[in-house]
Amino acid sequence: MRKTIVATVNNTSGVMNRITGLFARRNFNIESITVGMTENPRVSRMTFVMNVDDQRGLDQVIKQLNKQVDVLKVRDLTDEAIVARELALIKVLSPPQQRGELTDLIQPFRASIIDVSRESITIQVTGDNDKVEALIDLVKPYGIKELARTGITAFKRDTKKGVIDSPKYSVIN
Amino acid sequence: MNTKVKEENGRELKVENQQMSGSSMLIQALAREKVDVIFGYPGGAILPTYDEIYRTGIRHILARHEQGAIHAAEGYARVSGKPGVCVVTSGPGATNVITGIADAMIDSLPLVVITGQVATSVIGTDAFQEADIIGVTMPITKHNFQVRNVNDLPNIIKESFHIATSGRPGPVLIDLPKDVSIAIGEFNYDEPLDLPGYQPTKIPNRLQIRKLAEAVAKAKKPVILTGAGILHAGGSEEVLEFAENQQIPVASTLLGLGAFPGDHEQFLGMGGMHGTYSANMALHEADLLINIGARFDDRLTGRLDAFAPYATIAHIDIDPAEIGKNVETHIPIVGDAKEAMRMLNEEAKTNCECGDWKETIKEWKAEYPLWYTEDDELLKPQRLIEMIYEETNGDAIITTDVGQHQMWSAQFYKFPKPNQWVTSGGLGTMGFGFPSAIGAQFAEPDKTVVAVVGDAGFQMTAQELSILQELNLPVKIIIVNNASLGMVRQWQQLFYEERYSNSLFPIQPDFVKLADAYNVKGWKIEDPAEMQDILKEALAYDGPVLLDCRVHKVENVYPMIAPGKGHHEMEGIKP
Numbered sequence: 001m002r003k004t005i006v007a008t009v010n011n012t013s014g015v016m017n018r019i020t021g022l023f024a025r026r027n028f029n030i031e032s033i034t035v036g037m038t039e040n041p042r043v044s045r046m047t048f049v050m051n052v053d054d055q056r057g058l059d060q061v062i063k064q065l066n067k068q069v070d071v072l073k074v075r076d077l078t079d080e081a082i083v084a085r086e087l088a089l090i091k092v093l094s095p096p097q098q099r100g101e102l103t104d105l106i107q108p109f110r111a112s113i114i115d116v117s118r119e120s121i122t123i124q125v126t127g128d129n130d131k132v133e134a135l136i137d138l139v140k141p142y143g144i145k146e147l148a149r150t151g152i153t154a155f156k157r158d159t160k161k162g163v164i165d166s167p168k169y170s171v172i173n
Numbered sequence: 174m175n176t177k178v179k180e181e182n183g184r185e186l187k188v189e190n191q192q193m194s195g196s197s198m199l200i201q202a203l204a205r206e207k208v209d210v211i212f213g214y215p216g217g218a219i220l221p222t223y224d225e226i227y228r229t230g231i232r233h234i235l236a237r238h239e240q241g242a243i244h245a246a247e248g249y250a251r252v253s254g255k256p257g258v259c260v261v262t263s264g265p266g267a268t269n270v271i272t273g274i275a276d277a278m279i280d281s282l283p284l285v286v287i288t289g290q291v292a293t294s295v296i297g298t299d300a301f302q303e304a305d306i307i308g309v310t311m312p313i314t315k316h317n318f319q320v321r322n323v324n325d326l327p328n329i330i331k332e333s334f335h336i337a338t339s340g341r342p343g344p345v346l347i348d349l350p351k352d353v354s355i356a357i358g359e360f361n362y363d364e365p366l367d368l369p370g371y372q373p374t375k376i377p378n379r380l381q382i383r384k385l386a387e388a389v390a391k392a393k394k395p396v397i398l399t400g401a402g403i404l405h406a407g408g409s410e411e412v413l414e415f416a417e418n419q420q421i422p423v424a425s426t427l428l429g430l431g432a433f434p435g436d437h438e439q440f441l442g443m444g445g446m447h448g449t450y451s452a453n454m455a456l457h458e459a460d461l462l463i464n465i466g467a468r469f470d471d472r473l474t475g476r477l478d479a480f481a482p483y484a485t486i487a488h489i490d491i492d493p494a495e496i497g498k499n500v501e502t503h504i505p506i507v508g509d510a511k512e513a514m515r516m517l518n519e520e521a522k523t524n525c526e527c528g529d530w531k532e533t534i535k536e537w538k539a540e541y542p543l544w545y546t547e548d549d550e551l552l553k554p555q556r557l558i559e560m561i562y563e564e565t566n567g568d569a570i571i572t573t574d575v576g577q578h579q580m581w582s583a584q585f586y587k588f589p590k591p592n593q594w595v596t597s598g599g600l601g602t603m604g605f606g607f608p609s610a611i612g613a614q615f616a617e618p619d620k621t622v623v624a625v626v627g628d629a630g631f632q633m634t635a636q637e638l639s640i641l642q643e644l645n646l647p648v649k650i651i652i653v654n655n656a657s658l659g660m661v662r663q664w665q666q667l668f669y670e671e672r673y674s675n676s677l678f679p680i681q682p683d684f685v686k687l688a689d690a691y692n693v694k695g696w697k698i699e700d701p702a703e704m705q706d707i708l709k710e711a712l713a714y715d716g717p718v719l720l721d722c723r724v725h726k727v728e729n730v731y732p733m734i735a736p737g738k739g740h741h742e743m744e745g746i747k748p
Contacts, residue, residue: 010370018311025312056497063494069316069336072370 001052002031003078004154005061010070011037011044018068019046028052028061032086032151043072047084047153049129077154084154088132089114090123093143102142109135120145128152191361195323195354196221199287200229202330205362208258210234210249210615212242216262217302218289221354226260234615235643237636239266241608243273244634247282248609251595252570253616254407256283256337263289264302267348268309272602274344275313279599280428281405283342285333286314292352293321307348315343316371320350323358328367335366340373341492342405373491377508379516385463385487385504386520392461392485394530395421398444398473401428401598402466402490408511409433409591412465415518419525422534424452426467427583428598435587436567441538445473446734447580450541450746451534453732457740458533459484466490466510469499470599479739489513543584543732544747551725552701554578554653558585561623561651564708569593569621572610574630575601577659580730582625604633610648611640621649621712628654628721629678638691641717649711650693650719652684655726663729688719695719 009015016035023030031049038045052058058076065074077084094102102121103113111125125135129152136147193201199222203211210232215223226233236242239261246257257277261270267288277284291300307319316336318329326349333345389395403412409432416423416439423433424444433440442449444456456462462484467473469488474480480500487504488496496505506513545555558581561569571586572595573579579596588594595613597605610624631652641648653659658676665673688695694714696707698721711718731745 014307014311017308021311056501059497060494067492067494069368069371 001054001058003050003052003058003076004082004084004152005048005050005065005074005076005078006154007046007048007065007074008038008072009044009046009068010072011042012070015044015070018070019065022064022068026060026064032149034151034153036153045153047151049152075156077156081157081159082154083157084128084152085126086129086132086150086152087124087126088136088147088149090125090136090139090144091120091146092123092139093119093145094121095119098142102139105138106135111135191359192357193360194221194225195320195326195349195356195358196225198323198326198358198360199330199349199354200225200231201360202327202362203231203258206256206330206334208256211258211260212236212245212249212612213260214239214242214262214266216266216289218263218291218351219260219266219287219349219354220289221351222260222287222289222349233260234611234640236608237639238634239269240272240604241611241634241637241640243270243284243286244276244602244605244608245612245615245637246284246286247273247277247605248572248595248612249616250277250282250284250612251609252592252613254405254592255616256285256334257612258285258287260287261289262302263291263306264304266302267306268304271309271313272600274310274346276597276600276602276605277344278313278315280597281342281401282344283337284344285330285337286344286346288346288348289354290319290348290350293350294352296350306346310346313344314346317346317348319348320353323353323356326353326358327360327362328364331362331364332366332368335368336371340371341402374493374507375491375509375512377489377506377513377516379520381504381506382513382516382520385506385517386522388461388485388487388504389419389421389463389521389525390523392525393527394459395419395461395463395525395527396455396459397421397423397433398456398462398464398467399423399425399429399432400465400467401426401432402510403429403432404591406466406491406510406512407591408465408509408514411511411514411518413437415514415521418518419521420527420531421463421525422455422531424448424455426470426473426598427596428594429467430583430594431588431591432466434589436589441534442543443583444740446475447584447730447732448473448734449543449584450732450743451537453734453740453743454537455534456481461485462487464488464490465514468495471499474499475734476737476739479741541746545728548725549701552698552704552722554581554655554724554728555585556701557651557653557704557722557724558582558625560705560708561625562586564705564712565621565623569623570595570610570613570617571623571625572596572606572613573625574603574606574627575660576603576627576630577655577663577728577730578625578627578653580660581653603627603630605630607631607648607650608634608637610650611637611646614646614648622647623649623651625651625653627659628652628656628681628684629658631684632682635687638688638693641693642691645716647715648717650717652719652721654681654684654721654723655728656681656723657726660730666729667735684719684721693717693719695721697721697723699723
């Protein structure tokens with residue numbers, strides 16, 4: 001099971017080490033981990049995407065995280081309405097004659113070209129995991145020279161996802 | 174010279190506005206935490222603290238190796254229930270206490286360990302006696318702190334004692350750089366704790382307790398498993414009340430011994446790898462298993478998929494991460510064992526109807542008790558433990574290392590009361606028994622403390638005989654001497670076709686002479702006929718003694734559940 005877990009932690013030295021050390025010694029399998037300061041400079045926010053075998057495995061991850069003195073709050077956001085984004089930088093081979101084609105290709109993804117050289121361009125894309133994967137797949141045939149991804153960072157939505165996905169229209173419009 | 178002036182200024186100022194050096198803060202804080210004894214060993218980076226120890230006269234027990242100091246602190250903590258305090262220097266001093274920290278972590282013992290550290294200005298430069306003890310101990314402490322600013326020190330100490338002793342107890346380490354211990358700061362120990370990420374649940378959810386009470390009322394074959402959580406919570410009376418009211422049989426883990434009276438008729442003995450037949454069969458056949466403060470360790474459960482196959486599992490634990498970690502739990506109860514049992518005693522009104530079950534268990538107990546073959550020529554180790562039990566009236570504090578002598582002590586010493594059993598359970602540390610007895614003797618100066626140790630384990634920390642010599646501490650050391658690494662030898666016999674690789678110790682020191690070198694009275698006993706008399710004399714002797722008991726060398730610990738087997742597949746039960 002792929003799970004997105006968010007933890008708020010004390011912004012103290014070594015806290016990242018505590019968390020990654022915990023994952024390593026308890027044999028938890030992490031796919032990505034992101035960390036950064038929150039609106040409160042004393043608190044950092046960590047987002048983990050991880051693979052667990054079953055609900056008991058997930059419970060263990062959350063409980064072990066909670067046991068850490070520097071961990072303030074842990075939430076499993078997988079089944080919640082969330083905003084989850086990651087950023088990817090993709091350096092793609094692009095001889096001048098294919099550059100226009102690539103520009104057109106990435107346009108629906110609202111990705112942008114942030115660096116251009118004679119042989120390659122660097123594309124920046126932001127979005128959820130599926131969107132980033134889709135763009136990577138699409139540009140793969142052109143030849144990816146380098147790829148860097150930040151991993152997911154996530155928030156719980158204030159409004160429910162359902163409301164946003166299928167907006168209700170009144171009789172008037 | 175400069176430093177000294179500063180310190181003197183610090184001392185002068187301390188009366189008026191509580192300005193003082195980091196090391197004075199430490200000693201002041203220890204006094205505020207009512208620490209009456211610390212175990213340690215000095216060295217370069219911790220010199221300022223040792224200077225303060227010298228000047229204040231706080232009781233410090235000087236070990237001869239840091240490992241001895243930390244095991245003594247563990248023994249003290251296990252018996253007194255108060256945090257054990259250990260002070261060592263940086264680098265090798267700090268790395269020498271790692272085994273003890275890991276031991277305390279896995280057996281949930283409250284410790285506050287203070288390690289010196291090189292000055293903050295040179296941290297990270299591979300300075301003399303520098304070791305990254307924070308990094309090293311992160312996975313084996315409940316929490317650790319490095320003090321970067323002297324003004325943070327009072328809070329850090331206060332938080333350390335709170336974290337070490339509350340919730341599920343454990344070791345907390347404070348890494349104190351030398352410049353911080355010299356620096357002058359403000360000592361304010363009255364600020365409230367600020368630990369938003371640490372809020373252990375003490376009071377359990379009453380609805381869950383009710384669920385358990387209902388399960389008890391329905392159960393036909395209930396069994397209680399007592400763990401060390403009861404000892405930490407001080408909940409023995411509540412457990413006894415519950416077990417007697419409901420007439421439920423009680424099995425114990427290794428570390429839980431003493432939580433329920435070992436001589437009680439409902440007591441089945443220890444369960445697990447070398448547990449009794451009745452305890453293991455009760456766990457296997459039960460339809461309701463009430464685990465109170467035990468963590469379903471693999472030595473207890475055996476093969477997990479064969480563990481308690483018919484039982485509804487109820488698990489009371491103060492650490493939520495233990496619930497469901499190894500065994501799927503149907504009735505989870507997070508909270509303090511004493512509180513939980515108090516509430517359960519209120520809720521459990523209907524008694525379970527388990528007359529047949531009681532009969533079955535009675536038969537098991539009568540039919541398959543612990544056993545060994547008696548011998549007139551050879552001193553049997555099991556008989557030796559029985560004699561210790563008889564001669565101390567079951568009232569002594571027993572400490573052990575790990576291995577055969579530990580299992581025999583657990584089997585044949587029927588601990589009637591809590592906190593008389595000090596053993597290295599989870600980590601299985603050789604060399605733990607003797608120094609932990611020293612700590613136990615400080616916790617209970619008037620009690621008989623017997624260190625039951627193996628001949629191999631004793632040699633790992635034998636240097637602490639110096640403490641006995643120095644203080645005339647009346648610890649009774651009993652070496653169960655089979656001239657081998659008994660448990661390793663047993664496994665090699667059973668599972669490695671008797672290839673005794675490095676487990677036989679035919680060459681041994683003369684332990685009596687060794688004792689004599691430290692001015693400790695020693696006896697060597699080979700003839701079982703003289704054992705009892707010498708034991709009597711040794712126990713009555715006012716001072717430290719060492720008994721080198723030459724037991725039957727190839728005796729094995731039985732019964733046994735072989736690795737990978739279930740509770741119903743015991744070997745070596747009484748024929």
